[in-house]
Amino acid sequence: xxxxxxxxxxxxxxxxxxxxxxxTAPDFETEMIDACGKTKDLVVNFAKVDFISSAGLRVLxxxxxxxxxxxxxxxxxxxxxxxxEVFELTGFVNVLNIA
Amino acid sequence: MKLKKxxxxxxxxxxxxxxxxxxxxxxxxxxGYWSFSKQFETQYNASIRAIASAARECLRPxxxxxxxxxxxxxxxxxxxxxxxQDFVDKFDLNLLYVSKxxxxxxxxxxxxxxxxxxxxxxxxxxxxxxxxxxxxxYNSSAKHVIExxxxxxxxxxxxxxxxxxxxxxxxxxxxxxxxxxxxxxxxIQNYVSARYNFVNFVxxxxxxFALLSLLLFSSFFNRRFIxxxxxxxxxxxxxxxxxxxxxxxxxxxxxxxxxxTLAQSVHRMEMDxxxxxxxxxxxxxxxERIETELGVASRIQVAMLPRVTxxxxxxxxxxxxxxxxxxxxxxxxxxxxxxxxxxxxxVGDVSGKGIPAALFMVVVKTLIHSYAEQKMxxxxxxxxxxxxxxxxxxLGYFVTCWLGILTLSxxxxxxVNAGHNPPVLIHGNETSxxxxxxxxxxxxxxxxxxxxxxVTLAAGDSLFLYTDGVTEANNExxxxxxxKRLIQLMSELPGENPEETCKRVMDKINAFVGxxxxxxxxxMLSFRYNGKEAALKPEARERHEKTMEAKPENQxxxxxxxxxxxxxxxxxxxxxxxxxxxxxxxxxxxxxxxxADHVTISMDIIEESFTARVTFVDNGTPFDPLKAxxxxxxxxxxxxxxxxxxxxxxxxxxxGVSYNRKNNCNVFTIExxxxx
Numbered sequence: 001x002x003x004x005x006x007x008x009x010x011x012x013x014x015x016x017x018x019x020x021x022x023x024t025a026p027d028f029e030t031e032m033i034d035a036c037g038k039t040k041d042l043v044v045n046f047a048k049v050d051f052i053s054s055a056g057l058r059v060l061x062x063x064x065x066x067x068x069x070x071x072x073x074x075x076x077x078x079x080x081x082x083x084x085e086v087f088e089l090t091g092f093v094n095v096l097n098i099a
Numbered sequence: 100m101k102l103k104k105x106x107x108x109x110x111x112x113x114x115x116x117x118x119x120x121x122x123x124x125x126x127x128x129x130x131g132y133w134s135f136s137k138q139f140e141t142q143y144n145a146s147i148r149a150i151a152s153a154a155r156e157c158l159r160p161x162x163x164x165x166x167x168x169x170x171x172x173x174x175x176x177x178x179x180x181x182x183x184q185d186f187v188d189k190f191d192l193n194l195l196y197v198s199k200x201x202x203x204x205x206x207x208x209x210x211x212x213x214x215x216x217x218x219x220x221x222x223x224x225x226x227x228x229x230x231x232x233x234x235x236x237y238n239s240s241a242k243h244v245i246e247x248x249x250x251x252x253x254x255x256x257x258x259x260x261x262x263x264x265x266x267x268x269x270x271x272x273x274x275x276x277x278x279x280x281x282x283x284x285x286x287i288q289n290y291v292s293a294r295y296n297f298v299n300f301v302x303x304x305x306x307x308f309a310l311l312s313l314l315l316f317s318s319f320f321n322r323r324f325i326x327x328x329x330x331x332x333x334x335x336x337x338x339x340x341x342x343x344x345x346x347x348x349x350x351x352x353x354x355x356x357x358x359x360t361l362a363q364s365v366h367r368m369e370m371d372x373x374x375x376x377x378x379x380x381x382x383x384x385x386x387e388r389i390e391t392e393l394g395v396a397s398r399i400q401v402a403m404l405p406r407v408t409x410x411x412x413x414x415x416x417x418x419x420x421x422x423x424x425x426x427x428x429x430x431x432x433x434x435x436x437x438x439x440x441x442x443x444x445x446v447g448d449v450s451g452k453g454i455p456a457a458l459f460m461v462v463v464k465t466l467i468h469s470y471a472e473q474k475m476x477x478x479x480x481x482x483x484x485x486x487x488x489x490x491x492x493x494l495g496y497f498v499t500c501w502l503g504i505l506t507l508s509x510x511x512x513x514x515v516n517a518g519h520n521p522p523v524l525i526h527g528n529e530t531s532x533x534x535x536x537x538x539x540x541x542x543x544x545x546x547x548x549x550x551x552x553x554v555t556l557a558a559g560d561s562l563f564l565y566t567d568g569v570t571e572a573n574n575e576x577x578x579x580x581x582x583k584r585l586i587q588l589m590s591e592l593p594g595e596n597p598e599e600t601c602k603r604v605m606d607k608i609n610a611f612v613g614x615x616x617x618x619x620x621x622x623m624l625s626f627r628y629n630g631k632e633a634a635l636k637p638e639a640r641e642r643h644e645k646t647m648e649a650k651p652e653n654q655x656x657x658x659x660x661x662x663x664x665x666x667x668x669x670x671x672x673x674x675x676x677x678x679x680x681x682x683x684x685x686x687x688x689x690x691x692x693x694x695a696d697h698v699t700i701s702m703d704i705i706e707e708s709f710t711a712r713v714t715f716v717d718n719g720t721p722f723d724p725l726k727a728x729x730x731x732x733x734x735x736x737x738x739x740x741x742x743x744x745x746x747x748x749x750x751x752x753x754x755g756v757s758y759n760r761k762n763n764c765n766v767f768t769i770e771x772x773x774x775x
Contacts, residue, residue, distance in 0.1 A: 021680070022687035023654055051676045053683040054748055058741030068736055082676045089751045090744055091732025 003031045011041035017048035020056030028056060032063045040072030047078035052086055064095060075099050109325050113317055120309045128301055135297055139290050143264050144252050150190050151250065151266035151283040157182045158197060160272045163211055163279060167199070170227045184214040186283075193263055193284045194221045197270060200280055205241040206233050211279060244269050245277050254287070262287045327358040331365055338369050343376055345369035393454070396427045400457055402696050403464065405434055406718060406764050411642065411703070413633045414507050415442065418597035418762065419624040420605070422568075428620035429456025430566045431464045431498075435471055440507050443471045446564040446624050447500035447519065447541070459496045462488065463541065467502065477502050477515040481541060481549040485517075489545040498541040501564060508631045510556040515549040517541040520570060523563040523589045524554070530590035532582070533562070558630025561594045563604075568621035572608045575615050580608055597625035598761065644701040649693070649717060654686050657700055664702050665711065670773045677752040678711060678771050684745035685715050685724075685767055693719025693765065709774050710754070715767040722765060723758045725750070 001018035012035055020028050035042055042063070060076075067074050077099045079087070087093045157179060166176055187195050194215040201207045209229040215221040224230075232238075240251050244267045256262040263286050270279040334346045349366040352359040404421065419432045429449035437443050445467055449456040466487060470480045480502060501522060503514030514533075518540035521532040538549045556562070565585075572580040588607055592600050601623045608621065645660045647653040658679055665675050682700075689698055695717035703712040729750075730743040750756055755770035 019679075021654075021683035023651060023683075051680050053680045053687075054741060054745035055683070055687065057744055061736070061739055061741050064736050082673060085752075086680065086748060089732075089748060090730075091734075094733070095736040095739055 001027060003028070005035070010039065011043060012039035013043040013045055015045040015047070019050050019052075020059070021051070021053040022055040025053075025055035025059055029059045029062070032059050033066070036063050036066045036070070036072075040067065040070060042067060042072065042074045044074065044076050045078055046076055046080065046083055049080065049083055052083050054090075057086070057090060057092060060092070060096060073097060106325055106329055108328065109317070109321060112320060112325075113313070116313055116316060120313060124305045124309055128298075128305060131301055132294075132298065135294060139294065140254075143285075143287060143290060147252060147264050147266040147283055147285055148250065150186060150192070150285070151268045151281060154183060154186050154195060154283060155268050155270060155281050157186075158212075158270055158281065160270050160278055163197075163199070163270075163272075166211060167209065167227055172226060176226070180212055180214060183212050187214045187216055190285070192216065193219060193286055194223075195281070195283050196224070197279055197281045199278065200241040200245060202242075202245070205238045205245070206231050208232050240267055241280060244280055248277055256287075256291070262291050323354070323356075324358065327352050327354070327362060331358075331362050334362075335365055335369075338372075343369075343373050345373055393425075393427060396454060396457060397423070398696070400427050400461070401763070402718065403461065404432065404763075406699070406716065406762050408761050409436065410761075413629060414631055415505075415626065415628050416597050417444075417624065417626040418601050419622070420601050420763070421620065421622045422605070422617070423452075423620045424568070424617045425453050427454055427457035428452065428622075429460050430568065430620035430622035431460045431500075432564070432622050432624050433464055433468060434624070434626075435468060437471055437474060437504065442505045442507055443502070444505065444562070444564060444624060444626060445500065445502045446522075446566060446622060447498045447517075448566040448568075448620070448622070449498050450496055452620065455494070455496065459498070459542075463498050463500070467500075471504075476551065477504050477513050478549045478551045481515050481517055481538075482547065485541050485543075485547050485549075486545055488542040497543040499567075500541050503562075505556065505628070507628075510558070510560075510628060510630070512554050512556055512562075513551050514554070515551055517547075517549060518543075520565060520567055522565070523585065525561040525563070525589060525594050526557065527560075530586055532586070556628045558628060558633065560628050561597075561600070562626040562628075563589055563600065564624040564626070565604075566620060566622040568617075568619040569604065569608065569623060571619060572612050572621070573615050573618055574612050580611050584611070594627060597627050600625040642701060642703050644699060646697055646699040649690050649695045649698045649719070651687070651690050653698075654683065654690075657686060657698075658682060660700070661702060661713065664704065665773070668704055668709075668711075668773065670711070674711075674771050674773050678713065678769075681749045681753055681769055681771075682713070684749050685769070688724060688745065689715065689717045689719060689765075693717050693722060695719030695765075704773075708772065710770055710772050712768060712770045716761075716764050718764050721760050723760075724767070725756060725758050 001016065001020060001024040004015040004017070006013040006015070014031060014035055016028070018024065032044075064074055075097045079098055084093075084098070087096060087098065159175065159179065162175060166172075172180070183195050183197075186192060194213065196210060197212040199209040199211065201209075207229065208231075209227065210224040211226060213224040213228075215223045236253070240253060243249070244251050248269050248271070250266060250268045252264065252266045254262075254264050263284050265282055265284045268281045269277040270281050272278050330348065330352065334349050337346060338344065345366060346369070347366075349362040349369075352362040400423075404419070409415065409417065417434060419434065421428060421430050421432060423430070429452050431445065431447045431449070433443070433445045435443045445464075447460070447463060449459045449463070463484065466484045467480055470483055475483065481500070498517070499519040500517045501514065501519040503512050505512045516535055516537040518537050521534045521537075524531060524533040533554065535550075535552045539547050570580055570582055570585055584607075585604075588604060592603055594600055604623060605621070643660070643664050645657065647656060661678060661682060662675065665678065686698065689695055697718060699716040701714045701716070704710075705712060724746045727743055727746060729747050732747075749769065753769045753771050755768075757768045759766040759768075
């Protein structure tokens with residue numbers, strides 16, 4: 001898994017590449033928490049995320065909670081069908097902002 | 100030092116000393132006062148008597164009547180008066196009187212002589228002066244003197260005229276008749292003052308001395324007794340609250356009394372307690388270390404027992420279990436598919452229990468396993484193992500062991516028995532021991548021959564191997580479970596499911612022994628032969644298997660393994676992704692929570708339905724993930740948590756999930772149609 005960061009004024013975009021499972025989730029968590037501290041407008045580009053497991057969902061939930069508490073927002077963009085299906089199955093479509 | 104800070108014991112001692120001192124002082128004072136008074140009184144009495152008696156001798160009583168009648172003070176009167184006045188002056192009397200006191204009530208007094216001290220405050224009554232004096236004490240004294248003719252002395256203290264002593268003597272005429280009284284009064288003011296001074300002196304001296312000695316006594320007592328006691332008390336408290344460090348200060352008491360002995364004893368006791376605590380913690384940590392090592396040994400032993408169940412074969416089912424009496428046991432069992440047609444079954448029991456027996460068991464099991472893989476016959480396996488171990492077996496351990504090799508295609512079972520309990524054979528409706536004349540135990544003596552026996556199993560036959568922990572299980576009446584009960588039980592069991600059979604036997608044994616602690620290891624191996632027709636055709640399915648240590652980093656290898664198989668079958672991306680997500684969920688759960696050493700993932704591709712079946716087998720603690728409740732996926736973000744999501748995703752994305760506990764392993768199976 002690789003993460004690339006782009007800053008665009010107030011907003012910060014993380015482009016994630018690879019799979020988010022229990023082995024890569026700890027790195028994903030570090031980057032996401034770090035990003036939550038830096039911006040109130042976080043965009044996560046899922047274009048190159050092949051799949052996500054519950055370990056990754058945990059990180060997204062954590063980040064969403066942090067940003068909600070700080071009156072910020074998180075947007076997931078370019079989510080592929082496999083990943084979207086997982087979000088739908090778990091009801092995460094209701095709590096995440098998926099563009 | 101403030102009073103409050105004084106040790107209680109000091110306060111008590113000072114209080115007791117004060118009271119004792121006070122009582123002693125009072126006694127001394129009273130005794131002194133009494134003897135002082137007595138002495139003075141005696142002396143004053145004697146002198147006043149002498150004065151009165153001497154003065155009486157100077158009187159001429161026969162002339163009294165004449166004096167009173169005439170009232171004339173003639174020369175003789177004046178001479179007498181002058182003598183009496185001399186008495187008053189010389190003896191420092193207050194006054195002296197000679198008077199008639201008349202019966203019957205002796206209140207009427209007529210004075211004859213009455214010289215008084217010059218310059219004093221007494222009035223001299225003239226000759227013939229008469230008065231009525233009513234004072235009961237005086238009247239009764241006068242009466243006594245006149246009627247009895249005896250003198251009388253009385254003290255009068257603190258009257259208006261001061262304190263004085265008075266002697267009253269009868270005055271007799273020449274006929275011996277008492278006609279008057281001579282009274283001599285003398286002041287005892289000096290005596291009272293002296294007594295007052297005496298009291299003052301004694302009391303002051305006593306108080307000063309008492310306080311002085313109290314002070315000396317207290318300081319001596321403090322130094323010799325209280326200080327050592329306080330030291331011992333303080334050091335003992337410090338020892339109790341200060342983490343058990345003995346104090347050398349206790350040894351500084353050098354006096355040769357019981358207190359120094361006490362301090363030394365306390366010090367020695369502290370040293371002993373400290374040593375004891377150290378010993379105890381050393382023993383405890385040693386015990387913990389041994390227990391940890393026993394736990395590790397036990398896990399190693401369990402890990403060495405075979406876990407596969409061959410459930411995919413169909414031509415036989417088997418199940419085995421071992422319950423050690425201690426952490427580690429000396430029983431062994433093993434089963435190996437030597438090749439596709441030959442199954443080896445072994446059950447054995449090492450003499451003794453615990454670590455030595457377990458170590459011996461491991462050696463025997465490993466040797467048998469490796470000789471079996473070299474395709475040796477049962478007798479060859481035993482003979483080779485026996486000879487090899489006998490060479491290095493100086494400790495005298497031995498093993499009773501039963502070993503059989505079954506040809507699965509024919510049902511022919513060739514077996515050897517080295518002094519072990521005969522297995523139970525269920526053949527058709529008949530349940531009996533597979534009894535043969537056993538050979539000598541393994542590892543008992545070199546160059547033993549083990550005779551091979553043959554029996555042919557039919558489809559549906561069962562074999563039950565066990566160690567003597569089963570038949571010799573004890574109840575509180577010291578009865579054995581015994582062969583009869585075992586045969587009876589085996590004939591009653593349906594026998595179709597080996598796992599069920601072992602568990603039913605175990606339940607029966609537990610019910611039989613009750614609360615009696617397990618004495619011996621209990622091992623069972625239940626085997627059922629289904630015949631070769633029941634074997635599933637291997638070509639109908641394709642099987643892949645991989646076993647690795649349960650470590651997070653091995654997940655990548657498992658993923659590649661699954662991906663490789665799926666790619667070989669041109670599995671579309673979507674189900675592949677879902678299977679890989681499922682692998683992540685299940686594998687990470689096993690690694691994090693089960694405590695398993697190894698995970699085996701096997702994969703079948705069922706051609707007809709184009710379905711992938713992935714089975715996860717781990718030897719961790721029993722856990723059925725399917726029993727957990729599904730998470731509530733409708734909650735708002737603040738109330739959501741990520742728990743239970745993994746299994747939920749697996750359940751939702753797979754076409755079938757199941758959980759089983761088999762051979763002390765968790766078996767979790769998922770199925771996914773690949774063309775869906």
